[in-house]
Amino acid sequence: EIVLTQSPATLSLSPGERATLSCRASQSVSSYLAWYQQKPGQAPRLLIYDASNRATGIPARFSGSGSGTDFTLTISSLEPEDFAVYYCQQRSNSDTFGQGTKLEIK
């Protein structure tokens, strides 16, 4: 089973700042990685797929990069609605999620 490790566990930033979230895979997943956003009491929302492609309707401030084992989700300038939990997910070998990064308001 491929294990995804997200860091940091919690990220405290202010609106307008840049957020950088990391996801590391225990073995190569090529570019088969997605990012999801989950707000309290809501279902997850697909943000990025295949490492760098924005899903339909996702603002341009969200971007993804990486391949192989190291991936990054970047939010260029945080809006108040961006504070949430973010999960990475790989589809290279079966399917697994990372444990999540909580992005909180500083």
Added chain:
Amino acid sequence: EVQLVESGGVVVQPGGSLRLSCAASGFTFDDYTMHWVRQAPGKGLEWVSLISWDGGSTYYADSVKGRFTISRDNSKNSLYLQMNSLRTEDTALYYCAKDMEQQLVGYYFDYWGQGTLVTVSS
């Protein structure tokens, strides 16, 4: 508008059985692989199972293999999860999710329901 509405979650004793349902609308149901993903209270996401668009292929997480059965009725635009031999660790919010890719098993989930809560407790 794509809608996925789960139902069937209740409190059940360990060893018991339960059947979850997901009613889909707003897209051509029989063109898409469907998934169940669960989330234990306060925890992260865990993929549970998938069924291909035509029902011909099913896959399960090791944690539920042999106990859960996924199925679908394309004539009713419905997805199901039969859960047997339930354990306390199966307690979770169960989401129905649509695969992003048409007539492929893509594993990315572009639409999710709001979930149905299964509690396994004596």
